[in-house]
Amino acid sequence: MRNLKTIAGAAGCVAVLALSGCGTHPTTNTAIYNPETANVPAQMNEGGNTGGNLFTFGRGTNNNGNAAGAVQVNAYLWRGTLDTLAFMPLVSADPFGGVIITDWYVPPATPDERFKVNAYILSNQLTADAIKVSVFHQVQQNGQWVDTPADPSTANGLEDRILAQAANLQEAARNNH
Template sequence: MRPQTIFGLILVTALVSSCGLGNSEPPNPNLQLTSDGTSSSERELNDPNRSTIWDVFDTADAEQVTNVNRYLWSASLDILNFLPVEEVDPFTGVILTGYGTPPGGGRQYRATVHISDPALAARSLSVSLQTSGGAPVSAATTRAVEDAILSRARQLRIADNKL
């Protein structure tokens, strides 16, 4: 290696390693202690709602699962069965499909379905449709698909209760 490259690497390493040294804030002469003997800055550090960059690597919350309504999930797959399923995530409630032509239709669509709540309600369901040609999908078409999914989900729930 050339001496300039080695010197550059040493300089960059020194700069990066010195970033965390020292405290840029002067000590507070009016530091107030609370009744339990801790300072307000210590209390901020121990705050359970405090978040840092290291929270990304915390595995305690990695197993959080969003509950999705099973009837909405099944109904979405039933109603959109003409579309090839590309990706599903039952833990977050997302269904991504590829392009497909509905029965009796001439235009290709793809859909993204998000089920965000365990309730069997319209607010729990979000459908997004796209066309292969880039033409906009009317709100009425999207609403019709959502209504079909909700109707099928209610049918599945009624059939399940009769067992």
């Protein structure tokens, strides 16, 4: 009987210790640096001129300031971005928020480097400032992938190709009507 009480007491102590790790105190470091979200356009951050964030961006607001739920990205930019980035594997494509995220792509000619792209469609207008592309670059050193700065012309070149493709799609749609 004494062993049973000892075992029950020990089990109770273990349960209390296990549950004490489940406290509700928030961590003090809430701003953890993430290189993949460091370049998120201001329109998608809290306090941007759209009044939303990554989760509400693109939904617009009605007169009461509530999310209206309408798609607020340009359809030609959306399709042009998907077409332009088709050579890369997609991780996520959110047509309501206008966010396209690719997985790492290793160019066949240079197997010791890889690229990842995040594309943000910022408007329902087909304008040059309606698309923002962030490019991430890594090189392999001693068997490990290491972050290196991407050439800014890579992002600019992708933006230009996306805009050209979107313009071609818009023109083709006009000619079919």
